[in-house]
Amino acid sequence: MDTIGLNEETLVSYLKTAKILKPSTKNGLPFSKLDYDKIIAYDYKGDEKMYSAAIDRNGKFIPIIEKQKFLTQNQADKILSVLSKKSSYGEASAACFNPHLGIVFFRNNKKVNQINICLDCNNSISEIDIPAQAHKVFNKGTDSEYYFTGFTPKGKLAVIELCQELQFYYKTAE
Incomplete structure (x- = not known):
């Protein structure tokens, strides 16, 4: 498969310079307990079957990353503060999961966690x-119990604002 994004060497x-x-x-x-020293955001056009995360199961960057930007301390603290609050979650989500934003945490240039976000289906997946x-459960105590893990308008807005700062795809999301 031809790469259409940044190559592994560039990434x-x-x-190393973040x-x-x-x-x-x-x-x-x-996030307050996670041992990391760098966070890089990746802009890509994901696909739930082939590219549901910025870094694949083999620890390699996917070949469709179009942009990358390391987060400043202020950007990191702002988005992580929102992503750790109950008020950012509790809405329904759909099943597409075609993410455009990956937030990857590194320690000594090795991945320690990644969060990949799809605002189209209003969902995120963290390792x-x-x-x-x-915090918000539907059909609690039954066999069909499940969580509303989708972003609230507040959570979605925080993702969009970060993407606006970084000039990423979701800067125009509604």
């Missing part, structure tokens, strides 16, 4: 559990 080189961040206890769980996502 790895950029990672600014060092300090995790903040103010960001809430799980580590985000406790705030599981």
Whole structure:
């Protein structure tokens, strides 16, 4: 398959030059406990079957990443604070999951977590559990119990605002 995005060498080189961040206890769980020193956001046109994450199961960048930007301390603290709050989750989500935004956490240039976001279906997938996502339950106590893990308007707005700052795809999302 031909690559249409940034190549692996470019992505790895950029990672090595990203600014060092300090995790903040103010960001809430799980981010206040996550040991990372860099966060890079990736803009790509994902697909639930082929490219549902910025970094694949083999630890390689997917070949369709179009843009990358490391987060500043302020940007990281702002988005992580929102992503750790119950008020950012509790709406329904659909099943498409074609993400355009990957937020990847690194420690010593090795991935320690990634969150991939699809605003089309209003969903996100994190490699580590985000406790705030599981606060609103439908059919509680039954065999058909499930969580409303979709973003609230507040959560969605925070993602859009970050993308506006970074000049990423979701800057025009509604």
